[in-house]
Amino acid sequence: MSAISIHDDHHHDHPTGIKRWLSTTNHKDLGTLYMSAALIFFFVGGAMALTFRAELFQPGLQFLNPALFNQLVTVHALVMVFAAAMPVATGFNNYLIPLMIGAPDMALPRVNNWGFWILPLSAVLLVSGFILTLFGIGDGAPGGGWTNHNISLSMQGGIGTDMLIVVVHLLGISSVTGAINVIVTVLNMRAPGMTLMKMPLFVWSWLVTSVLVIIVMPVFSAAVTMLLTDRHFGTNFFNAAGGGDPVLWQHVFWFFGHPEVYIVLLPAWGIIPNILATFTNKPVYGYKMQVFGFWGIGILGHIVWAHHMLTSGMPLEAELYFMYATMSISIPTGVLAFCWVGQVWKGAMTFETPMLFALAFVFQFGWGGVTGLIMPDIAVNAQYHNTYVVVPHFHYTFLGGAIFAFMAAGYYYLPKFTGHMYDEKLSKVHFWLSAIGFNMTFIPQFFLGFAGMPRHYADYPLQFADFNMLSSTFAYVYGLSQLIFAYIVIKCVREGRKVSDKVWDDHNPEGLEWTLPSPPPYHTFDHPPVIK
Amino acid sequence: MRDKFKQLLKTLRGGLALLAMLPLLAHAAGEAKYDFPTPATALAEQTLHLHHEVMYVVLFMFISTSLVVIYSILNHRKSKGAVPITNDGPRTRSQIVWASVPFVILFLLDYVVIGIPAYSAAKEMEDTRTDVDMVIKVIGTQWRWQYEYPDEGISFVSSMATPWEQVSNEQPKGEHYLAEVDNPLVLPVGKKVRILTTATDVIHAWWVPEFAVKRDSIPGFLHETWVKIDRPGTYRGRCAQLCGKGHSFMPIVVEAVSEEKYKEWVAAQKAKMAPVAPAAAAPAAM
Numbered sequence: 001m002s003a004i005s006i007h008d009d010h011h012h013d014h015p016t017g018i019k020r021w022l023s024t025t026n027h028k029d030l031g032t033l034y035m036s037a038a039l040i041f042f043f044v045g046g047a048m049a050l051t052f053r054a055e056l057f058q059p060g061l062q063f064l065n066p067a068l069f070n071q072l073v074t075v076h077a078l079v080m081v082f083a084a085a086m087p088v089a090t091g092f093n094n095y096l097i098p099l100m101i102g103a104p105d106m107a108l109p110r111v112n113n114w115g116f117w118i119l120p121l122s123a124v125l126l127v128s129g130f131i132l133t134l135f136g137i138g139d140g141a142p143g144g145g146w147t148n149h150n151i152s153l154s155m156q157g158g159i160g161t162d163m164l165i166v167v168v169h170l171l172g173i174s175s176v177t178g179a180i181n182v183i184v185t186v187l188n189m190r191a192p193g194m195t196l197m198k199m200p201l202f203v204w205s206w207l208v209t210s211v212l213v214i215i216v217m218p219v220f221s222a223a224v225t226m227l228l229t230d231r232h233f234g235t236n237f238f239n240a241a242g243g244g245d246p247v248l249w250q251h252v253f254w255f256f257g258h259p260e261v262y263i264v265l266l267p268a269w270g271i272i273p274n275i276l277a278t279f280t281n282k283p284v285y286g287y288k289m290q291v292f293g294f295w296g297i298g299i300l301g302h303i304v305w306a307h308h309m310l311t312s313g314m315p316l317e318a319e320l321y322f323m324y325a326t327m328s329i330s331i332p333t334g335v336l337a338f339c340w341v342g343q344v345w346k347g348a349m350t351f352e353t354p355m356l357f358a359l360a361f362v363f364q365f366g367w368g369g370v371t372g373l374i375m376p377d378i379a380v381n382a383q384y385h386n387t388y389v390v391v392p393h394f395h396y397t398f399l400g401g402a403i404f405a406f407m408a409a410g411y412y413y414l415p416k417f418t419g420h421m422y423d424e425k426l427s428k429v430h431f432w433l434s435a436i437g438f439n440m441t442f443i444p445q446f447f448l449g450f451a452g453m454p455r456h457y458a459d460y461p462l463q464f465a466d467f468n469m470l471s472s473t474f475a476y477v478y479g480l481s482q483l484i485f486a487y488i489v490i491k492c493v494r495e496g497r498k499v500s501d502k503v504w505d506d507h508n509p510e511g512l513e514w515t516l517p518s519p520p521p522y523h524t525f526d527h528p529p530v531i532k
Numbered sequence: 533m534r535d536k537f538k539q540l541l542k543t544l545r546g547g548l549a550l551l552a553m554l555p556l557l558a559h560a561a562g563e564a565k566y567d568f569p570t571p572a573t574a575l576a577e578q579t580l581h582l583h584h585e586v587m588y589v590v591l592f593m594f595i596s597t598s599l600v601v602i603y604s605i606l607n608h609r610k611s612k613g614a615v616p617i618t619n620d621g622p623r624t625r626s627q628i629v630w631a632s633v634p635f636v637i638l639f640l641l642d643y644v645v646i647g648i649p650a651y652s653a654a655k656e657m658e659d660t661r662t663d664v665d666m667v668i669k670v671i672g673t674q675w676r677w678q679y680e681y682p683d684e685g686i687s688f689v690s691s692m693a694t695p696w697e698q699v700s701n702e703q704p705k706g707e708h709y710l711a712e713v714d715n716p717l718v719l720p721v722g723k724k725v726r727i728l729t730t731a732t733d734v735i736h737a738w739w740v741p742e743f744a745v746k747r748d749s750i751p752g753f754l755h756e757t758w759v760k761i762d763r764p765g766t767y768r769g770r771c772a773q774l775c776g777k778g779h780s781f782m783p784i785v786v787e788a789v790s791e792e793k794y795k796e797w798v799a800a801q802k803a804k805m806a807p808v809a810p811a812a813a814a815p816a817a818m
Binding site for chain 2: 059060061062065066067070143144145149150151152153155156240241243244245246247280281282283284285286287288289311312313316319320323324327328330331334335337338340341342344345346347348349350351359362363366367370371373374377378379380382383385386387447448450451452454455456457458459460461462467
C-alpha cells in the first residue's frame with residue numbers, strides 16, 4: 001500500500017493489553033477510548049431515562065419515590081451531556097483532527113491521556129450517590145436538575161451535590177485541557193499547504209467549540225466553587241437567608257449553560273456537511289458561509305443566556321434585550337440550515353445509513369431549531385417555561401440533532417476505523433426504529449406542554465395520562481433499538497466485508513483521512529502530506 | 533411545461549398529503565385537551581393568539597424548508613439518474629439574490645411578525661402597577677402555597693387535598709387527582725389583581741395555565757405579576773419550578789367569583805379568623 005504503512009513497521013513498539021489503553025498517548029487509541037466510553041455512558045444515561053419513563057407510563061407512583069425520580073432525571077442529563085454527548089464529539093476530534101489536517105498526532109499527547117482518564121473517574125463519582133445509598137450512606141445522587149437552576153434546592157442537597165461539585169471541577173479540567181489541545185494542534189500542526197480556509201468544516205467547528213469551552217468552563221467551575229463555599233464554609237453568595245441571591249446562580253450558570261448547548265452542537269454541525277456532500281456527490285456547499293456561521297453562533301451564544309430565566313422577574317428592558325438577542329441567533333443558524341438545503345439540492349443522492357441519519361438530523365435539528373425561535377418570546381414563554389414544551393425542544397436539538405449526527409458520523413467512519421463494512425441491513429433497521437422511536441417519544445410531549453404539564457413531575461394529573469403512555473412506549477422503542485447499534489459496532493470491529501482506503505467507492509469523500517489505509521496504521525503522517 | 537407541473541404535483545403528493553393532515557391534526561389537538569387551556573383572562577387570550585401565530589410562523593419555516601429537502605430526496609437521487617451540479621455556493625448575482633431571500637424572510641419573521649406583537653404583549657404582561665384594584669401575596673413553601681390578602685388581613689395555607697393513598701395506587705384516582713386543594717385562592721372577577729410572589733425556602737413558580745401567568749417565587753425577592761379574570765370558574769394550576777420531592781404535589785386552585793360572592797367570602801374568612809385572633813394575641817401581650 002502506501003509508504004505510510006511501511007514506515008510504520010519499524011516504529012518503536014508500544015505496550016499491549018490493558019497497559020496500552022491506560023498509558024496510551026496515541027490520538028487514535030484515545031479517540032477510540034472516548035467514543036467507547038461515550039457509548040457506554042449513552043446506555044447508562046439511557047437506562048435512567050427508561051426507568052423514569054416507566055414511572056411516567058401511568059399516573060400514580062409505581063416504581064420510584066419522587067426523590068429518586070428527581071435524582072434519575074438529574075443524573076440522566078448530566079451523564080448524557082458530560083459523559084456521552086461531549087465525549088463522543090471529543091472522540092471524533094481526537095481520531096479525526098490529526099488525520100484531517102495531516103498531523104502525526106495531537107500537539108499535547110500526554111495531556112490528552114489525562115483528559116480521557118479523568119472522565120470515567122468523574123462518571124463513577126457522579127453515580128456514586130446511588131451506590132452509596134445502597135450501603136446506607138447519604139441520600140443519593142444530586143436531585144436539583146442538571147442546571148441546579150433552583151440553587152436554593154441544591155443548597156439543601158446531600159452528598160450527591162458535593163460529588164456533583166467535584167465532578168464539575170474534574171470535567172472542567174478534562175474539557176479545558178482538551179480544548180487547549182485542539183487549538184494548539186489546529187494552529188500549529190497543519191500540513192504544509194493546509195491553510196485555515198482549507199480545513200474541513202469539522203476542524204473549524206472544533207476550533208470554535210474549543211474557544212467556547214475555554215471561555216465558559218472556568219465560569220462554571222467558579223460557580224460551583226461558590227456553591228461549595230456556601231454549602232460548607234458559611235459564605236452567602238446564593239443563600240437568600242444570608243443576603244445572597246439565588247438568581248445570581250442562574251445568571252452565572254446560564255452564562256456557561258447556553259454556550260454549552262453550542263459546545264455540544266457545533267461538532268455535529270461540523271461533521272454533517274461532509275457526510276451530506278459525500279452522499280449527494282456534490283462539493284461542500286457554502287463552506288465559507290458555514291465557517292462564519294460557526295463563529296457567529298459562537299459569539300452570539302455568549303450574550304443570550306438569560307432567555308432561560310424569563311420568568312425569574314427580570315426588568316422588562318432586560319427581558320426585551322434577551323428576547324431580541326436570542327432571535328438574532330436564528331440568522332447564523334439559518335445560514336447553516338440553508339447550506340444543508342443547498343447541499344442536497346440537485347445532487348445525486350444515495351441512501352447509505354450515514355446519509356439516512358444525516359437527513360434525519362437536518363429535519364430533526366431543524367424542528368428543534370425553529371421551536372427554539374418561539375421560546376424567547378416573553379409573553380408566550382410565560383406559558384412554555386419549565387413545561388414539557390421545553391423538554392422535546394432540547395431533545396430535538398441534542399438527541400435528534402447532535403446524537404443523530406454522531407450516529408451518522410459513526411456509520412460514516414466505522415469502516416474507516418475498523419477496515420470492515422458494518423452490517424448494512426441491520427443498520428437500516430436501527431435507523432428506522434431510532435427515527436420512529438425518537439419522534440414518537442417527543443412529539444406527544446409538545447402537546448403535553450401546551451396542555452400545561454410542567455417538567456420534572458414524578459406524577460401528573462389524569463388529563464395527561466394518554467400522551468405520557470404514548471411517549472413512554474416509544475421511548476422504549478428508541479432506547480432498546482440502540483442495542484442494535486452496540487451489536488453492529490461490535491460485529492463491525494470483528495468482521496465484515498473488507499473496505500478500500502476510500503471506503504465509499506461509488507462516491508468521492510473529501511478529506512485526507514480517505515487517502516490513508518482502512519484501518520489507518522497506528523502512526524500516520526510521520527511525514528506531512530503536501531496539500532495543493 | 534404542463535407535464536413538468538404534473539410531475540411536480542406527483543412528486544409532492546406525499547408532502548401535500550402531510551400538509552393537508554397538519555390542520556386536521558392541529559384541529560384534533562385543539563378540540564381535545566392537548567392545546568392551551570381555554571383562556572380566562574384577556575392576557576391569556578393574547579398569549580394564546582401569539583402562541584398560534586408563532587406556531588404558524590415556525591411551521592411555515594419548517595415545512596417550506598423541508599419541502600425543498602423532500603423534493604430533492606424524491607428527485608435528485610442517483611437511482612433516478614440525477615446528475616449532480618458542481619456548484620459549491622452562490623456565485624452569480626442571481627444566485628446570491630436567491631440565497632439572500634430566505635434571510636430577508638427570516639429577518640422579517642423574527643423582528644416584525646414575531647418581534648412586534650411580542651413587544652406589546654410583554655409590555656402588557658409586565659404592567660403590574662397601573663389600575664390595580666387589589667393586591668395579594670403568594671408565598672411558596674415546600675410543598676404548599678400560602679396566600680395573603682394584606683388589605684383584608686386574611687392569610688391561609690393551601691395544601692394538596694388528594695389523599696396519599698391515591699398517589700400510591702391504593703385507592704382509585706379521583707377526577708381532580710393532584711389538582712385539588714383544601715383552601716383554594718378566591719379572587720373576584722373583573723378586578724385587576726396584583727400578585728406579589730416570594731418563597732420561604734427554595735424557588736417555586738406560581739402558574740395557572742388559564743391565566744398565562746407564570747412567575748418564579750424566589751426566597752429573598754418580592755416579584756410581581758397580575759391577573760384580571762374575565763369569567764367565574766375554578767382554575768387549576770401547578771408549581772412550575774423543580775423544588776424537591778413534593779414538586780408535583782403542590783397544586784394551585786383559584787376560585788374566581790363575582791364581586792358580591794367575593795365580599796361574602798371575605799366576611800366569612802374574617803369571621804372565621806376573628807375569634808382566634810384575641811386568643812392568639814393574649815400570650816403575646818403577657
